[in-house]
Amino acid sequence: MELQDIQALQTQVLWAAFAVSAAFGAIAQRTHFCTMGAISDIYNMGSWVRMRMWGMAVGVAMIGFYAMAWLGWIAPFETIYSSGRVLWLSALLGGAMFGFGMVLASGCGSKTLVRIGEGSLKSLVVFFVMGFAAYASMRGMTGLLRSRTTDLVGFDIPAGSPAPAWLSAAMGTDPLATGLALALLVGGGLVAWALADAEFRGSADNLLAGLGIGGVIAAMWWVIGHLGFVAEHPETLEATYLGTAGGRMQALSFTSPMARTLDWVMSYDGNAALTLGVVSVFGVVIGALAYALANRSFQWEGFHGTQDTALHIVGALFMGVGGVTAGGCTVGQGLSGLSTLSLTSMIAVAGIMLGGVAGLRLQMWLIMRD
Amino acid sequence: MQIDKEIDARGLNCPLPLMKAKKAIAEMHSGQVLRVVATDSGSMRDFLAYARQAGHEMLEQQNVGREYIHVLRCR
Numbered sequence: 001m002e003l004q005d006i007q008a009l010q011t012q013v014l015w016a017a018f019a020v021s022a023a024f025g026a027i028a029q030r031t032h033f034c035t036m037g038a039i040s041d042i043y044n045m046g047s048w049v050r051m052r053m054w055g056m057a058v059g060v061a062m063i064g065f066y067a068m069a070w071l072g073w074i075a076p077f078e079t080i081y082s083s084g085r086v087l088w089l090s091a092l093l094g095g096a097m098f099g100f101g102m103v104l105a106s107g108c109g110s111k112t113l114v115r116i117g118e119g120s121l122k123s124l125v126v127f128f129v130m131g132f133a134a135y136a137s138m139r140g141m142t143g144l145l146r147s148r149t150t151d152l153v154g155f156d157i158p159a160g161s162p163a164p165a166w167l168s169a170a171m172g173t174d175p176l177a178t179g180l181a182l183a184l185l186v187g188g189g190l191v192a193w194a195l196a197d198a199e200f201r202g203s204a205d206n207l208l209a210g211l212g213i214g215g216v217i218a219a220m221w222w223v224i225g226h227l228g229f230v231a232e233h234p235e236t237l238e239a240t241y242l243g244t245a246g247g248r249m250q251a252l253s254f255t256s257p258m259a260r261t262l263d264w265v266m267s268y269d270g271n272a273a274l275t276l277g278v279v280s281v282f283g284v285v286i287g288a289l290a291y292a293l294a295n296r297s298f299q300w301e302g303f304h305g306t307q308d309t310a311l312h313i314v315g316a317l318f319m320g321v322g323g324v325t326a327g328g329c330t331v332g333q334g335l336s337g338l339s340t341l342s343l344t345s346m347i348a349v350a351g352i353m354l355g356g357v358a359g360l361r362l363q364m365w366l367i368m369r370d
Numbered sequence: 371m372q373i374d375k376e377i378d379a380r381g382l383n384c385p386l387p388l389m390k391a392k393k394a395i396a397e398m399h400s401g402q403v404l405r406v407v408a409t410d411s412g413s414m415r416d417f418l419a420y421a422r423q424a425g426h427e428m429l430e431q432q433n434v435g436r437e438y439i440h441v442l443r444c445r
Contacts, residue, residue, distance in 0.1 A: 032412050040385040041416075044392065045423040106383035115383075118411075122383070293436070297411055299436050304381030367389050 002236050002353045006242065012226040013243040017276050020223060022284025026291040028114045028284075031209035033057070035330035036102045037113065039356040052194035053209040054334075060191030060214025061339035065221050066164070066183035070176050074225030077175065079249045080327075081342035089153035089324050090146065091333070091344050095351020096358070097322025098255075098329060103359025105130075106313025108330040109254030111322065113281060113354040114317075117288025120301040122308075127258060127316050133320025134319050135259035136196070150325060163341040182341060184235045187364060217335045220251040223369065224276060243276040250276065253332025255323025307366075315359075371429070374402040375445070378437050380409045380437065387413050388420055391442070395426070403429065406440045413438050 001009075031053070038050035052304035078080075102108040102359035105126045107115060111131065115123035136142045159169035171178070200206050228242040229249075234364070240247040244259060257277025262348065264278050292298040303309040323329045326348040328337055334352065337345025375394050381430035387408040394404055406417070414431060418438040421428040431442040 032415055034384070037412065037416075039386055040388075041419065044385055045420045046390055047419045047423050049419065103385075256396075262420055299409075301409065302381070308381065363386065367386070367393050 001232075002233065006230060006234065009228070010242040011228070013223060014274055014276070014279050015245060016223045016227060017220065018279040018283040018352075020216055020219045021252065021280040022287030023219075024110070024213065024292070025114055025117055025284035025287025025289075027208060027212040027287075028110065029117060029215065029288040029297075030295070031205040031212070033213055034107055034111050035208040035334060035352070036107050037297060038355060039353060040103070040360060043357060045361045049197070049200050049203075049206065052197055052200045053206055053213075055190040056194035056207075056210025057213040058192070058284075058335060058338050059187035060211055061182045061217035061221075061335055062187035062190075062341065064214065064218025066176075066179040066187075066341075068218070068222060068226070071287045072178040072242070074221055074229075075249065076179055076340060077160050077162060079163050079225075079251075079340055079342075080246070081333075081337045081340045081345055082162055082165065083344070084153055084157050084160050084345075086157060086161055086344050087151055087154040087327070088152040088344070088347050090150040091327060091348040092351040093150055093325070094146075094325025095320045095348040096355035097318045097334065097351075098326055099322075099352035099355025099357075100319075100359040101315040101318025101322055101355075101363075101365060102330070102352075103356055104311040105319060106312065106315075109319060110252075110256060110284060110329070110331045112327070113254065113284040114288040115301075116292075117285045117294045119298045120310055122301060122303055125309075126302075126312050126319075129313055129316035130255070130320040130323075131258035131262040134255050134324050135262065135320075137321045137324035138256060139260055143324070144322075146325050157343070161342045161344045163254075163343065166343075168312060175234045179341070186341065213335065217251055217331075217339055220336070221249075221339070224251060225249045240253075243274075243279075245275045251336035252276065252280055253328050253336060254281065255329045255332060256321065259320070259324075322355070371403045372403060373441070374398060376405045378407055379413070380407055382408065383410050384412045384416060388416050390416070391420070391440075394419045395442075400444055402444050404442050404444065405410055405426075405434070406442075408440070409436055411438065413440065417442070 041047040068074045112123045159166040165361035168175040168178040175273045234238045241249045333345045425445040427443040
């Protein structure tokens with residue numbers, strides 16, 4: 001493949017990633033798909049409906065991911081979630097920080113982008129602060145702190161973090177068949193659990209959120225892992241995934257991409273290359289904006305007062321630092337990572353849930369104190 | 371309709387309007403009526419689900435301009 005063909009393909013990949021991200025934004029705007037909301041509904045009223053949306057989305061993405069792997073369309077153990085080094089403390093602590101922050105900031109990274117599309121100036125502030133904190137955790141002060149503390153704690157799984165990789169190595173089975181079987185078992189179980197509830201089944205929006213968001217994640221795996229795969233790049237002579245920041249296979253995620261978006265805008269000199277993360281950030285905002293305008297739910301929104309402002313800023317800082325430390329957010333480690341059945345992603349998601357509950361307890365304490 | 375307590379949750383996002391309503395309801399008696407005014411569009415779904423789960427009667431829910439109004443009778 002010639003260099004000009006690579007450039008044309010990269011453009012195609014980025015447009016496809018933009019379209020998939022816009023679909024995510026529109027579906028999330030319509031259905032109120034929200035990880036923080038799912039935890040909050042359980043904590044505040046014992047309703048599991050939105051968590052079933054989330055579970056169904058993970059299940060659909062998981063089955064899609066390993067079905068494509070079994071068909072030979074994508075390489076399931078070459079993703080950013082496949083590392084054999086499991087940084088469990090970073091995943092757990094970072095996840096908890098992220099979960100705590102998302103409650104204070106009215107939602108996680110993806111919800112922040114959706115809210116921007118709905119006209120929330122609060123979320124625009126959260127975006128800038130979260131992007132700043134994420135950047136500092138990637139390349140700056142909190143990044144140094146992370147690399148010298150939590151990142152030093154971990155263990156190795158020679159076969160890699162995804163469960164099918166280490167299970168097939170332990171049992172001597174075919175990794176792709178093991179992956180598909182596990183995805184059908186776990187992912188199918190999550191879908192069945194969601195559909196078992198009559199209240200969940202009774203709403204088309206719930207089904208749209210579960211199938212649509214899960215489908216979007218699977219579609220992004222196809223865009224990057226199949227459409228964007230180049231076996232030998234003419235410049236490096238190495239295999240690469242076009243559109244990614246590090247040349248490794250990935251899907252939707254929002255914490256690091258927010259930092260990369262700020263970096264792209266601030267350092268743009270006419271030649272700065274767009275990446276999957278940057279187009280995803282714009283895609284989600286534009287998808288949510290288009291849907292909010294179409295259903296006339298767009299409305300400008302500002303801060304309620306000093307406490308509201310402070311809580312959003314603190315939440316955004318926690319999300320930026322925590323998201324990078326954990327290696328992803330509710331979508332990065334949550335939907336994309338869990339779809340690969342990565343052990344690190346499972347630890348990060350557990351951290352996000354625990355942090356979310358801690359954040360809700362703080363919110364309730366603040367309200368009771370007033 | 372007699373409103374016994376009113377909460378202004380305008381400008382607050384999920385889950386704060388609901389948490390404020392929970393606190394208010396905890397201080398109210400059975401049969402009393404709570405009115406909540408919010409600006410978060412997600413509150414329509416949240417309050418309906420909360421009323422159903424907690425057993426309160428949802429007397430009224432309406433969208434007036436940029437506001438979402440919820441009226442509940444405590445169980």
